[in-house]
Amino acid sequence: MTESATTAAARLAELAGTVIGGSLPIRIRAWDGSEAGPATGPVLVLNSRRALRRLLWSPGELGLAEAYISGDVDVEGDLAQGLSTVWNAAKDGKVTRPKVKPTQWPRLALEAARLGVIGLRPPGPGQAASLKGRRHSRDRDRAAIAHHYDLSNEFYELLLDKSMAYSCAYYVDGPGGDLGAAQDAKLDLVCRKLGLSAGRKHLDVGCGWGSLICYAAEHYGTYSTGVTLSRQQFEFVTKRVADAGLADRVQVRLADYRELDNGLDDGQYDAVSTIEMGEHVGDAEYPAFAGILHRVLRPGGRALVQQMSRGENAPGGGAFIETYIAPDMHMKPLGTTVSLLGGAGLEVRDVHALREHYDWTVRAWADTLEEHWTEVVEMIGEVGARVWRLYLVGGALAFAENRMGVDQILAVRPDAAGTASMEPSRRVWET
Template sequence: MNTAQRLESLVGTALDIELPVRIRAWDGSEAGPAGPVLVIRSRRALRRLVWAPGELGLARAFVAGDLDVDGDLGDGLREVWRRSDGQTPTRPTARKLADALRQAARLGALGPPPPPPSTEARLKGRRHSRWRDRAAIAHHYDLSNDFYRLLLDDHMAYSSAYFTDDRQTLHEAQTAKLDLICRKLGLTDGMRLLDVGCGWGSLVLFAAEHYGVHATGITLSARQRDFAVARVADRGLTGRVNVGLQDYREFADDSEPFDAVASVEMGEHVGEEYYGTYAAMLYRSLKPTGRLVLQQMSRGADAAPGGGAFIESYIAPDMHMRPMGQTLNYLQDAGFEVRDVEAMREHYVRTVDCWIDTFERRYDEFVALAGEEVARVWRLYLVGGGLAFEQGRMGVDQILAVKPDAGGEAAMPWGRPWSM
């Protein structure tokens, strides 16, 4: 039995699945079916799997460069998923783990646990406390404004675009998404808009420039706030657009409630125990007959709420997604009347494809900005996330809701004039 054959048995045991890929060992030997090739560069990769069996150990080994996929990562992951019938790596039983340890010993791979990659999140404190939420947001969004400027379109929109034409660029599709939100909200000149989780300010800037509104945005990311404030000044919108560094639980506006409220892919960071508080804050911030547009990722009923060990450890710690129906229940419990739901899953697949294309074309620039380890995290994140949307394990929906007045009046138009 050569090294690769021993590795094939060990890795399959550590991940508790029948390994559907070919293995190439550090000594050049190979074993397994034809197809995607998992390249194990050192014994350290095995130690990571022994000490953290399942998805986390696999992710640590990839991020650290101890293992890789030969060829296109997306094609490789897609083929692995197909051949494994959707099985995800799980923690093996004690008996299988003991067998893995014996095999690792034969390969000379036993030893102390390697330190996790430096990019792994290490949050402390009570989950979804205000301090911890700031740390979780900073872990991902405060990476570098230059990094995101390199990846995203000119709007700096870090959410699903809305493609209305096969020939559209990403920027055109993000423009279409921002315009669609404004039309669904029924924005007109002089209205007041609140954007909860405003990111780098794409929506508040667009709504002020194109719909004449007075816009307020709040974010937990200091770098996002600073970037948005600079853009407000550059575009001569001071006094029309205000962006603050604030937790949604602390937000209180001294003036009257807003005419419209939006929250674009922020609700995933709220957490299950606080989602009712978040929905109530959105409702409280609106005038009677005011509209809400909530764009939010969702998951299948059997998918991990946080997206799995890799996402939870390296990308969005403490994230919580839920099936879309549960979100609707929260909104209705808060007092909203849900008027429209638009699924955008395919739009997200194409959005991520655009990001991947930019990332791969400019990979060396991303490495220069953030380092090889961060670049490997993002390569796995973008490819794996895009695959989750492609295969329907994750979705994204745009929900339109209204706050009826005391008599039940919603002041909503008949039909869907925003789609015309």
């Protein structure tokens, strides 16, 4: 260390520069009030030496996330800008991890000890998922869904719009539009793509809080059935359907999607939808999932899959999301999903990219979270609130910076002669 590196922040900056092979991409303020790094932009505030030990024990995304949600770290200024700065520095190669020379290790270790980096693993901040059993077994999937969706109906009612749609909206008028109107536009778009009309039988796999099945029955006169693995969602939708007077046209099942592979549902539906549920289906299980979508349709019936995507090298949700938000989440490249649907016998007729719309959707949720911060803390605790703040801000950035995508994939089950029963010359939902 140099003679000038006397404050905690300066010593941290120099230590970090040696380890990561570059200057700090963001300004830091240490527990002693000292600062180092770029003069402009957000400031990463290290409230405790414990933050450094979290990074030692869990280097990378998870350690930094746990330091934030525990309160050991704060961000002064725009959290999204701070996350983007760090991400872009790593992406552009400004932050690397070169080999440290053996002769440097004693000095680095001594300085790390002086700064309080070395020590026992800090206790977890709480609210992490704890799953047992084989990945994507029925019991484990049920526990994973419960961890995320059974959090609190009151929380989701506060966060979401009146439709209770927890998926990417469709901003017809661009990012300045109202979230509720954009969610209604998405629900209507799905119904038109599926060719729904009075008397048609519609199945929604992973129906959430019932937004689509209720909308389809009320506005298009369908007989809609929803399937959810979440008991809390099942009870909410059951009451919602009764309160709306839709019990004669809408039903909800508390079931695993694999329970549809029973022979009784084969060929029973004119349309099937699955809105951001495929991300919870394991990679090995997805061919069977696609096969179920094919089998429940009558020949000529349509399927709409709205699903998030990531590249081949980053299929999961990331260490933070899989630990605190959506355990066992799996996102695949768009082309892989299209191939799997085709392999199940469905003919893909259209792919509609909605990536920017998800950025706008998540930002609207994040704004609501901040507006009702005190209420959210009362509902799910300070740690829970910080988990969701980080999740929403980071999620919006992932879509804005094209690290994640989301698409509506429209497919049809051809009849025995190969006829698709869909207009080939134009997008039928635009008429």
